[in-house]
Amino acid sequence: xxxxxTVVKVGSRKSQLALIQTNTIIAKLKEIHSxxxxxxxxxxxxxDKILDSALSKIGAKDLFTRELELALEKGDVDxxxxxxxxxxxxxxxxxxxGCVYKRDSEYDAVVMxxxxxxxxxxxxxxxxxxxxxxxxxxxxxxxxFPTFKFENIRGNLNTRLKKLDEDNKYDAIIxxxxxxVRMGWNDRIAQVLTPSECMxxxxxxxMAVECRAGDEKTLALLSPIHDQDTALQCIAERAFLKQLEGxxxxxxxxxxxxxxxxxxxxxxxYSIDGKQSVIDTVTKTxxxxxxAKKKATNGHTFSAIVHGNIELxxxxxxxxxxxxxANRLLVTEAADILAEAKRQTAEAVIAExxxxxxxxxxxx
Numbered sequence: 480x481x482x483x484x485t486v487v488k489v490g491s492r493k494s495q496l497a498l499i500q501t502n503t504i505i506a507k508l509k510e511i512h513s514x515x516x517x518x519x520x521x522x523x524x525x526x527d528k529i530l531d532s533a534l535s536k537i538g539a540k541d542l543f544t545r546e547l548e549l550a551l552e553k554g555d556v557d558x559x560x561x562x563x564x565x566x567x568x569x570x571x572x573x574x575x576x577g578c579v580y581k582r583d584s585e586y587d588a589v590v591m592x593x594x595x596x597x598x599x600x601x602x603x604x605x606x607x608x609x610x611x612x613x614x615x616x617x618x619x620x621x622x623x624f625p626t627f628k629f630e631n632i633r634g635n636l637n638t639r640l641k642k643l644d645e646d647n648k649y650d651a652i653i654x655x656x657x658x659x660v661r662m663g664w665n666d667r668i669a670q671v672l673t674p675s676e677c678m679x680x681x682x683x684x685x686m687a688v689e690c691r692a693g694d695e696k697t698l699a700l701l702s703p704i705h706d707q708d709t710a711l712q713c714i715a716e717r718a719f720l721k722q723l724e725g726x727x728x729x730x731x732x733x734x735x736x737x738x739x740x741x742x743x744x745x746x747x748x749y750s751i752d753g754k755q756s757v758i759d760t761v762t763k764t765x766x767x768x769x770x771a772k773k774k775a776t777n778g779h780t781f782s783a784i785v786h787g788n789i790e791l792x793x794x795x796x797x798x799x800x801x802x803x804x805a806n807r808l809l810v811t812e813a814a815d816i817l818a819e820a821k822r823q824t825a826e827a828v829i830a831e832x833x834x835x836x837x838x839x840x841x842x843x
Contacts, residue, residue: 484514484515484516485514485515485516486515486516486517486518487515487516487517487518487557487558487697487700488517488518488520488555488556488557489501489504489505489517489518489519489520489556489557489558489559489560490520490521490522490547490550490551490555490556490558490559490560491519491520491521491522491547491559491560492521492522492523492547493521493522493523494635494636494637495635495636495637495662496635496636496658496661496662497521497560497562498519498521499661499662500560500562500661500686501519501560502519503580503661503686504560504580504686504688504704505517505519507580507704508700508701508704511703511704512700515700520550520555520556522546522547522550523546544559544561544565544566544567544570544689547559547561547689548570548571548574548689551574551689551690551691552571552573552574552691557690557694557697558577558688558689558690558697558701559688559689559690560686560687560688561686561687561688561689562658562682562685562686562687563576563579563682563685563686563687563713564680564681564682564683564685566682566687566689566783568681568717568718568720568721568782568783569721569782569783570689570783572692573691573692574689574690574691574692574783575689575690575691575692575698575780575783575784575785576687576688576689576780576783576784576785577688577689577690577694577697577698577701577705577785577787578687578688578701578702578704578705578706578710578785578787579685579686579687579688579705579706579709579710579713579784580685580686580687580688580704580706580709581704581706581708581709582684582685582706582708582709582712582713583656583657583660583661583684583685584655584656584657584660584671584684585657585679585683585684585685586655586656586671586672586673586674586679586683586684587616587653587654587655587656587671587672587677587679587683588653588654588655588656588659588668588669588670588671588672589651589652589653589668589669589670589671589672590640590643590651590652590653590654590659590667590668590669591650591651591669592643592644592647592649592650592651593644595650595651595669596669597669598669599669599670600620600623600624600651600670603627603650603651604650605626605627606626606627606628607627607628607650607651608627608628608629608630608648608649608650609624609627609628609629609630609649609650609651609652609653610629610630610631610632610639610642610643610648610649610651610652610653611629611630611631611632611652611653612631612632612633613653613680614728614729614730614751614820614824615678615680615730615731615732615749616653616677617629617730617751617753618730618749618750618751618752618753618756619676619677619678619730619732619747619749619753620653620676620677620753621752621753621754622749622753622754622756623676625753630648630649632649632652636654636658636659636662636664639652639654640652640664640667651669653672653677655679655680655683655684656668656671656684657683657684674734674745677732678732678733678734678745678746678747679732679733679734680732680733681713681716681717681719681720681731681733682713682716682717685709685712685713687713687784688701688704698785698787701787702787702788705785705787705788705789707788707789707793708737710784710786710787710789710794711737711742711789711793711794711797712735712737712742712797713784714781714782714784714794714797714798714801715735715742715744715797715798715800715801716733716735716744716746716801717781717782717783717784717801718781718782718797718798718799718800718801718802718805719731719733719744719746719800719801719802719804719805720733720782720801720805721782721801721805722801722802722805722806722809723748723805723808723809723817724817728820728821728824728825729748729817729820729821729824730748730749730750730751730753730820731746731747731748731749732746732747732749733745733746733747734746739765740764740765741762741763741764741765742762742763742765742796742797742800743760743761743762743763743800744760744761744762744800744801744804745758745759745760746758746759746760746804746805746808747759748808748813748816748817749816749820750816750819750820751819751820751823751824755812755816756816757808757811757812757813757816759804759807759808759811760804761800761803761804761807762800763796763797763799763800763803764796765792765793765796766792766796779791779794781794781795781797781798782798782801
């Protein structure tokens with residue numbers, strides 16, 4: 480019937496930030512596809528439910544994505560919007576990252592307790608308590624501020640800011656700048672950390688849309704918002720993490736830069752206490768030969784990201800940069816640092832499980 484719009488169901492976490500991100504993607508798609516209507520289906524993930532444990536102590540890689548992916552696999556939704564850094568580098572074969580939206584700030588930001596208004600990390604007392612749920616942030620900052628105490632803080636952004644302001648436990652917390660800006664909380668940013676101070680997480684600041692593999696209709700819907708520069712940087716970063724077999728359980732950090740002719744990826748592996756680290760950089764030049772400028776089908780993926788409307792050779796070069804950097808680190812002491820970090824994290828997971836079991840027994 481004339482005037483009838485195609486309804487697309489969109490999966491999202493229930494948090495305010497997740498819904499802002501989902502609606503950002505929907506608004507952009509509406510600008511391009513006026514004949515589509517989008518219905519948001521929100522749900523709670525495992526990561527949203529477990530708030531009394533550090534992410535690294537839970538022992539799962541898909542804490543904020545699995546419930547959404549199950550809905551996608553069952554056909555309850557047509558695509559799902561994620562913060563790309565939440566998506567594991569390996570996802571089930573039946574799903575793909577159909578597009579990567581233009582990246583916002585990839586940097587970390589410091590939010591101060593109101594009593595420290597106007598201060599930066601360098602201005603805080605030696606024994607200040609810094610809240611972060613990220614091993615990566617804690618390891619890098621512990622190296623710069625060895626007297627600071629880093630404490631876990633969980634919950635969505637609203638919850639963490641409330642804990643900071645009301646609990647008087649934390650002097651400051653570290654969050655992704657992109658999330659704060661998306662929430663409209665720019666005024667709470669006391670300091671943005673440069674890569675020389677704290678390299679960022681793989682794919683931080685980028686939003687991704689996950690859909691079913693082979694769903695050409697949805698892939699075509701998403702293709703116009705698949706940002707080439709962001710996708711290439713994230714392909715390199717995710718390839719690096721995938722080759723290292725890292726995740727939130729180990730302190731791995733990156734910084735990538737892109738020009739028309741080259742991609743450069745800097746990556747680091749840290750011990751959990753921040754005392755050991757190995758950092759290296761790989762730069763790859765994109766081929767210029769016309770024969771290399773070839774597009775293929777959406778069946779080609781790079782750490783689950785479809786190349787879509789991006790020239791295949793560009794994606795291949797970005798992936799090669801990430802893999803080469805990881806392989807270079809793995810023949811150094813970085814391999815031992817990673818192994819020890821994984822061992823410590825595995826022990827922490829077991830200890831946390833025992834703590835919860837004992838807690839349950841005490842309640843009974």
